Amino acid sequence: MEKALSKIVEVTSDPYAYVAGLKDRTQKKIIGCFPMYVPEEIVHAAGLIPVVIWRGNESVTWGHAHVPAYDCGITRSFVDDAVRGKLSFMDGMVFHVRQCLQVGEFPLIMERNVKPAYQKILYLPPIYKGDSIKSFLLGDLESFKGSLEDFTGKKISDDNLKESIEIYNENRSLLERVYEIRREKPEILRAREVMQIVWSSMLMPKEDHNELLRELINGMEKKSVEPKKDRIKVIPVGCLCQTLQFDILDIIEDLGMIIPDDDLYVGSRYFANKVKLNGDPIEALADRYLVKTPLCPTKGVWDVDWGVEVIKQMKENDAKGIISIRVKYCPPHTCYYPDFKSKMVEEGVPEVMIEMEHEIISLEGVKTRLQSFVETIGGV
Amino acid sequence: MGTEYKINKLDTSGVGPLVDRHWNELREAKDKGMKIAWCSGPMFIYPYATPNIASHFMAGYAAYCGGRGMGDEVLEAAERFGEMRDTCSYHRLHTGMAAMIMNDWPVSNPQVILPTPDLLIGGRFCTEMSHYMEAIHRRFGMKTVTIELPSARSRDDLPRLEKFVTNQVKETLIPAIEEVSGSKFDEENMRNIFRSWKEACIIRNKCWEFFKRKPTPWTLWDYGVSIAPIFYAMGKPESLEYYQDLLKQLEERVEKNIPAVHPDGEKYRLYWDGWLPWSFLGKVLRIMVPHGAIPIAGRYPWEFFSHPDDIDPEADDIIHEWIRLIYTSPNTLSYYDGPWGGQDKIEELIETYSIDGMLFFSSKTCRMWNLGQQEIIDNIEKKYGIPGVVIDGDMIDSTMFAEDQMRTRIEALLETIDARRK
Structure with missing residues (x-):
């Protein structure tokens, strides 16, 4: 278990070095997929390595010549990394430009300043009513597949795609198992380690990650942990499309709270819902995209209530409160938040919102808010 | 002593x-037994053409509040409710x-208060238009229909997107409007709107010709406020009358x-x-005019169907015609956005x-127009x-x-233009 964890920490501590090394080692092309809904399976089936683009760990400098300071952290950080040449190991990039307005910034900036050998724009539609949504989505995915075939000069067969889907589904099952064990023994891993486990899945070839997860799970199943009954269970929610600052997770735990489950993108949302393989693989990928839960405010779902879903998750985990992590300048989350908050108030669920910026000015304010929150829900 | 420049506004009081x-018609609609639709994006044309339903559209209301100085009070109410300033001010x-x-x-x-809607129509031109519809739906629970309207990243994508949007309109939007209004969507009404609107746009384009003149007899701000008749009076004779009057004023100015x-x-x-x-048209103009600077043209005010000859009120499929104008017509609003x-x-x-120079207004809360602005400036500067x-x-x-920030940047732009003229 420790060996697997140490590898995961290594991968996520310097994703730039890891992915660049991966390219050298495998001699395969790297395709950066901007989070959250690019179907990586198609890239994998093309014989390429899909990697989910991440928020860097440095302050934005050159990037501000291309995007305004009032864009969200991952937008500014990714553009900064790209124009500074830090992502030169990426042979291609894929953007779902209808996810939010800020993603729409990237293709022109990349085309002018980075010139990846392959760039693809996906329009993946929101989950609105009507058959036209699915048929357009299928067209988009077919076009994605076709563009990768053109790029590699190799056809992607249904069998290639089914094989990739199976590998990805296995990864989802293994991550689910990690989460199951965490629910049974929440003390077994630090929250930052859990996030690193999921993040490493976004960076590593899934075959390698599956192997690592099997080793990790084996260790987790065997390891006995002394339950700390005074810990208060909380569920972090939000932080769409980017990693949360690990320091915030540490503060949550250091204040006497514990996280048995989450509703975070670099968390349970990433591996939720398997691809149901019982026919055409492209259609199966489309069907996974069209699942409305876990609710994502970028997908235009207005007949499922995010608050209700999260409260259900909180109760299933016997948790006492919700910590919303809202990324500064993330309109999808921010537009939803007032109603989410109202639902929490209406249902008497303790909830606090932490605003996260790429460049943290001070964690003291975050700590104070969380301190008063934990006192409110009965901690020390 | 330099020249003392002053603005000579056109009479746009109409x-x-x-x-x-x-x-007012919207406010009185319920008393007349009509239903109300709130619309975001360019989908308002369909309730316009359907009897027994009156419709509002999002950007129009925002411009109305802003232009009448009523915006701040409503924005404060939003904040009191829990909304945060990161989100689009129209939202x-x-x-x-x-x-x-x-x-x-x-x-x-x-x-500032409008009647609550019976139907929400979300035309997701920008993603936040959907968020606002979803939020209103969650709060009031009325029937909602949403249409995905992606702006095209490539001309090659236009036909596919046009077909997709047309299918959605026919599949979900028209049936929803008919259900709520209790009336059949009226194709002939829509053709009549197109006929009259086309005439108004043709006259409007004749007015645009005057922007080519040096000196110009009018400014972009004069035209900006004149966008309203195209929408508020779409398909009504008042719209045409307004532009005929505007054209007459411009001709007189040139003559004199x-x-x-x-x-x-x-x-x-x-x-x-x-x-x-x-909300700040006057303030911005007062920064520019003392220097002899004025706005002449802009992508946004030009997106309102710049090729009226291409509008076909007799099109076989009039429902599709509106979408064609947004996608594959020469106007291609979807691509230019x-x-x-x-x-x-x-x-x-x-x-x-x-x-002579370009001002890119970047809204801190609406990122739709902001996309690629700094790249575009760089490209155009290199080319022109x-x-x-x-x-x-x-x-x-x-x-x-x-x-003050705006003044400093505008003055810097004007100094750069001067330096390049030398």
């Missing part, structure tokens, strides 16, 4: 009554109004040699990118209207040698509008 009539205007209605909060100007800027016309002809700053198409359109405007700057602010929200 817009006010048209705007008031539109909103907050609507959720603020909804909060005022839900909580029965006192309002100093009752004109009256420029938009006294005493002898503009010194700098500027391109304006992005939304117009509805995106960064690549935007650049093409800006180049066209720069060449047509002899532009015309300088540009980004000025940031907001269309409505006065807490995000810093006049």
Whole structure:
């Protein structure tokens, strides 16, 4: 278990070095997929390595010549990394430009300043009513597949795609198992380690990650942990499309709270819902995209209530409160938040919102808010 | 002593009554037994054409609140309800109004309150248009129908997107409007709207011709407020009458040699990118005019069906015709709203209207027009040698509008133009 964890920490501590090394080692092309809904399976089936683009760990400098300071952290950080040449190991990039307005910034900036050998724009539609949504989505995915075939000069067969889907589904099952064990023994891993486990899945070839997860799970199943009954269970929610600052997770735990489950993108949302393989693989990928839960405010779902879903998750985990992590300048989350908050108030669920910026000015304010929150829900 | 420049505004006072009539009709609709639809994006045409349902559209209401100085009060209500300033101010205007209605909060100007809708129509031109519809739906629970309207990143994508949007309109939007209004969508009504609207757009384009003149007899701001008749009175004779009057004024000005800027016309002809700053039109103009600078053209005000000859009221499929105008017609609003198409359109405007410099208005809360602005400035500067700057602010929200910052950047742009002229 420790060996697997140490590898995961290594991968996520310097994703730039890891992915660049991966390219050298495998001699395969790297395709950066901007989070959250690019179907990586198609890239994998093309014989390429899909990697989910991440928020860097440095302050934005050159990037501000291309995007305004009032864009969200991952937008500014990714553009900064790209124009500074830090992502030169990426042979291609894929953007779902209808996810939010800020993603729409990237293709022109990349085309002018980075010139990846392959760039693809996906329009993946929101989950609105009507058959036209699915048929357009299928067209988009077919076009994605076709563009990768053109790029590699190799056809992607249904069998290639089914094989990739199976590998990805296995990864989802293994991550689910990690989460199951965490629910049974929440003390077994630090929250930052859990996030690193999921993040490493976004960076590593899934075959390698599956192997690592099997080793990790084996260790987790065997390891006995002394339950700390005074810990208060909380569920972090939000932080769409980017990693949360690990320091915030540490503060949550250091204040006497514990996280048995989450509703975070670099968390349970990433591996939720398997691809149901019982026919055409492209259609199966489309069907996974069209699942409305876990609710994502970028997908235009207005007949499922995010608050209700999260409260259900909180109760299933016997948790006492919700910590919303809202990324500064993330309109999808921010537009939803007032109603989410109202639902929490209406249902008497303790909830606090932490605003996260790429460049943290001070964690003291975050700590104070969380301190008063934990006192409110009965901690020390 | 330099020249003392002053603005000589065109008489656009005819817009006010048209705007008031539109909103009053909406307020009175329920008393007449009609249903109400709130629309975001360009889907308002379909309820317009259907009997027994009156419709509002999002950007129009925002411009109305901003132009009448009513925006701040509604934005404050939104904030009191829990909305945050990161979100689009048009979103907050609507959720603020909804909060005022839900909580029965006192309002100093009752004109900001609109009747609650029976139907929400979300045309997701920008993603936040969907968020605002979803939020209103969650708060009031009325029937909602949403249509995905992606802006095209490439001309090659236009036919596919057009087909997709048309299918959605036929599959979900028209049935929803018919269900709520209890009336059949009336194709002949839509053709009549198109006929009259086409005539108005043809006259409007004749007015645009006057922007080519040096000195110009009018400014982009005069035209900006004149967008309203195209929407508020779409398909009505008042719209045509308004533009006929505008054309007459422009012809008179040219005949009498009256420029938009006294005493002898503009010194700098500027391109304006992005939304117009509805709440701050006067303030911005007062920064520019003392230098002899005025805005002449802009991508946004030119997106309203710039090729009226291409509008076909007799099209076989009139439902599809509106979508065609947004996608594959020469107007291709969908492509020009995106960064690549935007650049093409800006180049066209720069060449047509002899532009000296570019102002890119970057809204801190609406990122739709902001996409690629800094790249576009760079590209155009290299191609045409015309300088540009980004000025940031907001269309409505006065807490995000810093006049001094704007003054400094505009003055810097004008100095750059001067330096390049030497």
